[in-house]
Structures are given as C-alpha cells and as structure tokens.
Amino acid sequence: MLVVYVVIWSSAVLLGLSAVWGLVWAIRTGQFHGLREGAESIFDDGEPVGTPTDFFPGAARSAASASGTKAGAMEEKWRR
Numbered sequence: 001m002l003v004v005y006v007v008i009w010s011s012a013v014l015l016g017l018s019a020v021w022g023l024v025w026a027i028r029t030g031q032f033h034g035l036r037e038g039a040e041s042i043f044d045d046g047e048p049v050g051t052p053t054d055f056f057p058g059a060a061r062s063a064a065s066a067s068g069t070k071a072g073a074m075e076e077k078w079r080r
Contacts, residue, residue, distance in 0.1 A: 026032060
C-alpha cells in the first residue's frame with residue numbers, strides 16, 4: 001500500500017514540476033509577447049474589432065442583416 005501512495009504522490013509532484021517548467025519556458029522564450037496583436041489578427045475589415053457579425057440560422061432578423069452587411073447576406077442565404 002505504501003508503494004501506491006509513493007507512486008501517486010511522486011506522479012503528482014512530477015506533473016506539477018513539469019507544469020511550472022512549461023510556464024517558465026514559455027515566459028523565457030517570449031510566448032506571451034504580442035497577445036493583443038495575435039487576438040486581433042483573426043479579424044478582417046469585414047468584421048472590425050468589437051462588432052459581432054455572427055448569427056444563428058433561424059433566429060430573429062438581426063441589425064446586421066438589416067444593414068446589408070456580409071453577415072446579413074449569409075443569414076438571408078440560410079433562410080432560403
């Protein structure tokens with residue numbers, strides 16, 4: 001029974017140490033630099049930052065479809 005406890009606790013300690021090592025590695029290699037730019041790079045001119053243009057097919061007509069945006073055209077296509 002002692003062996004089971006030792007294996008479980010040593011596995012937990014090893015997992016914790018590897019998580020700390022991974023965090024230190026990420027910080028040292030600059031993996032956290034430019035998070036804002038990376039998050040904003042998924043948007044294009046058709047979907048500016050802060051303006052939601054997604055829709056749910058079959059939902060009530062949104063302001064996006066009323067304004068004639070690309071998302072509005074897609075919503076109309078889904079309704080057909």
